[in-house]
Amino acid sequence: MTAPVPGAVLRGLIPGVLGILVRRGADFAAAEDAVQDALLEAVRVWPSDPPRDRKGWLVTVAWRRFLDATRSETTRRRREELVEEEPAPGQVSPVDDTLQLYFLCAHPCLTPSSAVALTLRAVGGLTTRQIAQAYLVPEATMAQRISRAKRTVSSTRLNQPGDVATVLRTLYLVFNEGYSGDVDLAAEAIRLTRQLAAAIDHPEVAGLLALMLLHHARRASRTGPGGGLIPLAEQDRGLWDTALIAEGVDIVQSALSRDRLGEFQAQAAIAALHADALVAAETDWVQIVEWYDELVRLTDSPVVRLNRAVAVGEADGARAGLAALAGLDESLPRYVAVAAYLRERDGDLVAAARLYAEAAAKAATLAEREHLTRQAARVNAGLA
Incomplete structure (x- = not known):
């Protein structure tokens, strides 16, 4: 047989x-x-x-x-x-067509959702059914999305340099979906990014791969037995995958040594600093703030500024964190939750309890809502 x-x-x-x-x-x-x-x-x-x-x-x-x-x-x-x-059987062009396919599937003319679907179908080799299950949509809907994406790129000529940044954003979207259906999208994104790193020598590709590995290394510790969220500071670090951490740290250090800093390298550097701390109290928040400053310079993203406010609160105290938060748009996702955390750190428990409850009402997922509700209950219990 x-x-x-x-x-x-x-x-x-x-x-x-x-x-x-x-x-x-x-x-x-x-x-x-x-x-x-x-x-x-x-x-x-x-x-x-x-x-x-x-x-x-x-x-x-x-x-x-x-x-x-x-x-x-x-x-x-x-x-x-x-x-x-047509070449004779076995004679394959040395041109790296795999890299060109990445560029085509993440072409700027596609919407992010279409680029993700086409990348998983054409580059990842997943079936339409697997992709639909992973994104919790009907198979017919996903089939239509992929068909439209194919038609969109069918007339695209691959005679211009590809946009690496668009490819990386697409792969990171895949990674952040995590696990759903019978496909582990985080693992799939890591596989595809490894494949891309083998096809192109680019520090930002290495930075994204390192970032994925460092985040994936903490996966087992992020949720409790009932599926509840566990904040980074409370995670059991004994559950972290030290082999993935070591690989991620090596990759990001090598990328940073090339002195061509990009946003994924900076994010990976922050993740590496978190992974380096044996206990939460040993986290080098001062250096993390410095990396967030680099990220702000590179992206000027409000979300980055929000995360920086948390880091400033840890490095320089809650008052400094609240000052960093003050200039940001209060409609930002997680703004109210960050404000609640910093208010609690500053000793204003009444405001913290109210803000935790408000953040829970605005939460995008059930797990996040339950976590913030527990935080509000915990602070209210302390007040009582």
Whole structure:
């Protein structure tokens, strides 16, 4: 009995094969269909007759499937030219088509949600059903979203440098979805970012990979047995994955040494400082504030300024944190929760209890709402 082909092996080959077909001139949607046909053929053939060059085999079969699917009287001459250009089996262009596919799937002409869906489908090799389950939408809705995205990029030529920043934002959106359905999107985002890092030598790609690894290392400690949120300061650090932390720290240190600072490297540096503290009291908040200052300079993001206010409150006291908070828009997500925390640290328990309750009412998720409600109850109990 022959062993089946591991799904991870096939998924890892998809971006390179699809990218080659698109570069040769295949319409994106037709190219993806051809690659899926080739994958099915691989599942059938490889267990009994494995090729020496898996990628070359898939390229050859997918290209022939594409040519067969597009054969017609009006395109015969051009098709014959394409056939003449077809390389012999096993000969794959050294051009990094995987990288080009990342750029195409995260093209600026796509909405963020469409870019995420297309990246998971074409680069990640996930099925439409898996993506739909992960994002809690009907499969038909996700299929329409992916089809529209394919049509949008079908006429896009890959003859210009790609936008790395857009690709990284797309991958980070995937990572922040965490786990849903039968797909671990955080792990999938890490896999895709590792693949991207192998295709391009870019410090921000390394910074994003380090950031993901450092956040993922704390995953087991973020929620309690009942699913309740556990704040960073209260997490059991014995549950943190030290191997992932070590890898993330090494990657971000190497990226920072290149002196081409970007926002993901700065965020990874902050995450590394949190991971470096054996207990919460040992956290180097002064250095974290300095990194937030760099992030503000790079992004001028209100959310970054909000997080900086928390760090300032830890480094220089609650009054300083409240002063940093004062100039920000109160409608910002988590603004009221941050204000509640800093008011409690400053000893104003009446205001803190009221603000925790207000923040709970505005919470975006049930877990966050329950956590903030418990905080309000805890402070009110102290007042009583």
